[in-house]
Amino acid sequence: xxxxxxxxxxxxxxxxxxxxxxxxxxxxxxxxxxxxxxxxxxxxxxxxxxxxxxxxxxxxxxxxxxxxxxxxxxxxxxxxxxxxxxxxxxxxxxxxxxxxxxxxxxxxxxxxxxxx
Numbered sequence: 001x002x003x004x005x006x007x008x009x010x011x012x013x014x015x016x017x018x019x020x021x022x023x024x025x026x027x028x029x030x031x032x033x034x035x036x037x038x039x040x041x042x043x044x045x046x047x048x049x050x051x052x053x054x055x056x057x058x059x060x061x062x063x064x065x066x067x068x069x070x071x072x073x074x075x076x077x078x079x080x081x082x083x084x085x086x087x088x089x090x091x092x093x094x095x096x097x098x099x100x101x102x103x104x105x106x107x108x109x110x111x112x113x114x115x116x
Contacts, residue, residue, distance in 0.1 A: 001023070001036065001043065001053065001054045002051070003053075003054045003055075003056070004022075004053050004054070004060070005055070005056075005060040005061055005064070006060070006064055007063070007067065009053075010053065010055075014079045014082050016051075019049070019051070019080050019101060019104050020051045020052075020077075020078070020079040021039070021051070021052050021076060021077070021078055021079075021097065022055060022068075022076070022077040023035060023036065023039060023052070023053065023054050023074055023075075024057055024065070024068060024069055024073065024075040024076075024077075025054065025055070025056065025057065025073050025074040026056055026058050026073055027058070029073045029074065031074055031090065031091040032074040035074045035076070036054065038092065038093060038094040039052050041094055042094060042098060046098075049098070050104075057069055070087070071089065074091065075088070076088045076097075078101070078104060080110050085104055086100055
């Protein structure tokens with residue numbers, strides 16, 4: 001999982017990759033470590049599934065964190081073709097992550113995922 005610290009790095013990854021999963025967490029956050037392990041397993045088993053990014057809220061640019069950080073950690077953002085598709089607060093299992101990625105690969109228009 002690639003570690004990033006700036007919004008520019010996130011923007012570049014979103015522009016360069018079809019699907020991006022960005023995990024906001026911290027070293028002191030237990031659920032963040034479990035989520036990191038789940039993502040690392042996915043990367044080992046399915047290297048081409050998505051671009052996975054890690055943002056440590058204690059090390060990243062403050063304005064960047066303020067823009068994306070919600071109430072609790074971890075927070076995972078899923079992007080497809082430059083657009084935000086999902087935001088998930090809390091721990092996700094490996095299966096839940098893979099399910100969201102599979103949906104993003106299948107859906108051509110992410111607006112279909114958005115509720116009115």
